[in-house]
Amino acid sequence: MLELSVRRRQGDFQMDVKLAAGPGVTALYGRSGSGKTSVINMVAGLARPDSGRISVDGRVLFDSESGIDLAPEQRRLGYVFQDHRLFPHLSVRGNLEFGRNRVPVAERTVDFHQVVEVLGVGHLLDRRPSLLSGGEKQRVAIGRALLASPRILLMDEPLASLDSARKAELLPFISALAGEFAIPILYVSHAMDEVLRLADTLVLMDQGRVAAAGPLEQLMSDPGLRPLTGRYEAGAVVSAVVAGHDTAYGVSRLTFPGGTLLVSQTDQPVGAKVRVRIHARDVAISIEPPERISVRNVLPAMVTSVTPAGSFLVDVVLSVGGTPLWVQITALAQAQLSLKSGMRVHALIKALTMARGDVAGVRR
Known part of the structure; x- marks a missing residue:
C-alpha cells in the first residue's frame, strides 16, 4: 500500500496531492502538465516534496x-x-541481473526464471540492447525493475515511445505483472486504451491535484468528470464476459447484468472477463421498442438523470440492468422525447461502433 500526502511548488505550478494505491494497477490519468510524472518522481525520490509524507507498506520514505x-x-x-535506459554494453541477461544483484540474497522476492518466462525474453538473453525492437527493450527494462524485488513498481508512460503495433505487443505483458508478482503498480498514462486494459483503480489528475479516484468503471461513467476523462472518451465502461463468437459474421457476444452485447469479433476467449468502452456519442435512445432496424444491440433501460451539457447537447444517464450507460443527445432530441428520470426506454448501440480497441481483457 502506497500512502502519499505531499505539497510541492514548481515555479508557478503548485502540487497538493493525496492518494492511496493498493494492490493491482493504479493509473494516474490526466492531461500533459497535470502533475502525473511529478507524483511518481516524488515517490521514487527523484523529486523532493516541500512538505508532506510518503510511505509504502508502512515504511516511511x-x-x-x-x-x-x-x-x-x-x-x-x-x-x-x-x-x-538499458545498459548498451550488457546483454539482456546482464541487464536483468543488474537489478537482481543490487538486492541482498535474503531479500530477493522475485524469481529470475519467472520474470524471463512471464515477459517472454528467454530467447533474447544473449543479445545486446542494440539488437532488440522497441517493445523487447521495454520488456527487458520491466524485467530489470522487477528483479530489484520492489515494494511497488512505478511506470511512467512506458508505451509512449512505441508505435501501435509494439504497444499492442507489450500490453498483455504489463497486464500480467500485477497478478503474477503481487506487486502494486503505479502507472502513468494519458492514453485511455492503456488505462482501460490495465487499471484496477483510476486516479484523475488535474492541475496538480487528485480530482477523483475510484474504480475505473465508476469514474468513466460519470458525466460530471467529462472535462477530465476527455470529450472524445466520453462514455461508459461496462464489465462483461465473452459468451461466444460468430466467425461467419465477425461478431462476438458479451454478457453483462443488462443483457447481451454484440461487438466486432474480439480475440478474447470464451469465458474471458472484459471491459467494454461504449462511447456516449454511439448510443441512441428509443421510447418505443424499435422493429426491423439494423442496430443489433437494443437494451431495455431506465433514465436515471437528464442534464444540459452546453453547446445544444444533453447528457442522459441510463441504468441498463443496474449498469450505468452514458448517452449524449441533442437538445432538439430531448425537446421531442421529453426524457425524465424514471422513464423506461431502450438503448440502441451499433455493434460496429465498438472496435477491438474498445474491448479489453482484464485479469479478474
Missing part, C-alpha cells in the same frame, strides 16, 4: 516533519521510464 528523506536506492522501488 519521506516525512518533512521528521526529517526523513530516503535516497532513491534505499526505497526499494522499481521504475520503468518512457525510454528503456
Whole structure:
C-alpha cells in the first residue's frame, strides 16, 4: 500500500496531492502538465516534496516533519521510464541481473526464471540492447525493475515511445505483472486504451491535484468528470464476459447484468472477463421498442438523470440492468422525447461502433 500526502511548488505550478494505491494497477490519468510524472518522481525520490509524507507498506520514505528523506536506492522501488535506459554494453541477461544483484540474497522476492518466462525474453538473453525492437527493450527494462524485488513498481508512460503495433505487443505483458508478482503498480498514462486494459483503480489528475479516484468503471461513467476523462472518451465502461463468437459474421457476444452485447469479433476467449468502452456519442435512445432496424444491440433501460451539457447537447444517464450507460443527445432530441428520470426506454448501440480497441481483457 502506497500512502502519499505531499505539497510541492514548481515555479508557478503548485502540487497538493493525496492518494492511496493498493494492490493491482493504479493509473494516474490526466492531461500533459497535470502533475502525473511529478507524483511518481516524488515517490521514487527523484523529486523532493516541500512538505508532506510518503510511505509504502508502512515504511516511511519521506516525512518533512521528521526529517526523513530516503535516497532513491534505499526505497526499494522499481521504475520503468518512457525510454528503456538499458545498459548498451550488457546483454539482456546482464541487464536483468543488474537489478537482481543490487538486492541482498535474503531479500530477493522475485524469481529470475519467472520474470524471463512471464515477459517472454528467454530467447533474447544473449543479445545486446542494440539488437532488440522497441517493445523487447521495454520488456527487458520491466524485467530489470522487477528483479530489484520492489515494494511497488512505478511506470511512467512506458508505451509512449512505441508505435501501435509494439504497444499492442507489450500490453498483455504489463497486464500480467500485477497478478503474477503481487506487486502494486503505479502507472502513468494519458492514453485511455492503456488505462482501460490495465487499471484496477483510476486516479484523475488535474492541475496538480487528485480530482477523483475510484474504480475505473465508476469514474468513466460519470458525466460530471467529462472535462477530465476527455470529450472524445466520453462514455461508459461496462464489465462483461465473452459468451461466444460468430466467425461467419465477425461478431462476438458479451454478457453483462443488462443483457447481451454484440461487438466486432474480439480475440478474447470464451469465458474471458472484459471491459467494454461504449462511447456516449454511439448510443441512441428509443421510447418505443424499435422493429426491423439494423442496430443489433437494443437494451431495455431506465433514465436515471437528464442534464444540459452546453453547446445544444444533453447528457442522459441510463441504468441498463443496474449498469450505468452514458448517452449524449441533442437538445432538439430531448425537446421531442421529453426524457425524465424514471422513464423506461431502450438503448440502441451499433455493434460496429465498438472496435477491438474498445474491448479489453482484464485479469479478474
